Amino acid sequence: MSEEISCVITMISHGDDIIDITSEDVQDFISFDLHLETDIALHSYRCQEWYVNIKSSEFNSILQKCKSNCVGKDYDLILQKSEDQKNKKLFVFDMDSTLIYQEVIELIASYANIEDKVAEITERAMNGELDFNESLKERVQLLKGIDSTNIWKELKEKIEITNGVKPLVKALKKLGCTLAVCSGGFTPLAEHIKEELGLDYAYANNLGVDENLILNGETIGRIVNGDIKAELLLEIAKKHNIDPKQAVAIGDGANDLKMMSVAGFGIAWNAKPKVQLEALACLNTKSLLDVLYIMGYNEKQIEELIK
Structure with a gap:
């Protein structure tokens, strides 16, 4: 007989509040579609939680039903085991379109007026339509001939940190979490973001240059692709004696x-369809600070954490 596990279903509104009819719809979904009895808690105008007991053998199917329920809706539903909700010790973030709004390689491409061409390849790669290594090689070759003398200094002024990132990092550091950025982008800006936010680690790719600091269309060293990102997460976890089940990957x-x-938990942040389909959780809101709702913190607790 399958054991029952205590779980929590978190609803986070994409807007400024949860309208009553939305809350009622989700309650009906949990009661009548999932056939679960609930206790309910309201964490803010935008976040509500339902506490449920689920048979372990049914967890994955209920997870998929929760994700499917959100398609086309103005909220996200996140299911997780209650014991795991706050037990998160390591956070590894993607950089481009996650910690920052832009794709750095497209910003570099704009110096040669080829951003549209590079963006098209990036889009296909991020959708999983192209091999990452091959797509990076193709895009980097297009950058050949760009003068990089002042490019990193200029790009540091152009990049925009995603809404909610700074207070989220402050809160996670206060909670004692280890924080890293693992990027398929480039080291100078990953290091800049690490220093700007106070992260513990930064990993990314390196662009080759000639003696005049002109981009030579190649990368140097290992490529930080999906496999390497996974290896780095496990490496950091081992170094800090953190169980990978207590790790969160966000991209x-x-x-x-x-x-x-x-990782024990993955969050697809305003992600491509393939990623939303496969990640354990999806967050399609306007602020990464909403990660704290996923962790079970209410409005008052969040205010204390980000002071």
Whole structure:
């Protein structure tokens, strides 16, 4: 006989509040579609939780039903075991379109007016339609001839950190979490983001240059692809004696799926369809600070954490 496990279903609104009819719809979904009895808690105008007991053999099917229920809706539903909700010790973030709004390689491409061409390849790669290594090689070759003398200094002024990232990082550090950025982008900006936010680790790719600091169309060293991101997550966890089940991977592209698969929890942040389909949780809101709702913190607790 399958054992019952205590779980929590978290609803996070994409807007400024949860309208009553939405809350009622989700309650009906849990009661009549999932056939579960619930206790309910309201964490804010935008977040509500239902506490449920689920047979372990049914967890995966209920998870998929929760994700399917959200398609086309103005909220996300996240299912997790209650014991895991706050027990998260390591966070590994993607950089481009996650910690920052832009794709750095497209910003570099704009110096040669080829951003549209590079963006098309990036989109296909992040959707999982192209091999990441091959797509990176193809895009980097297009950058050949761009003068990189001042490019990193200029790009540091152009990149925009995603809404909610700074207070989220502050809160996670206060909670004692280890934080890393693992990016398929480039080291100078990954290191900049690490220093700007106070992260513990930064890993990314390196662009080759000639003696005049002109991009030579090649990368140097290992490629930080999906496999390497997963390896780095496990490496950091081992170094800090953290069980990978206590790790969270957050990203938007197909090359983030492998690190999500080795982590205990994966969050697809405003992600490509393939990633939303495969990740354990989806977050399609306007602020990454909403990760704290997923962790079970209410509005008052969040205010204390980000002071």
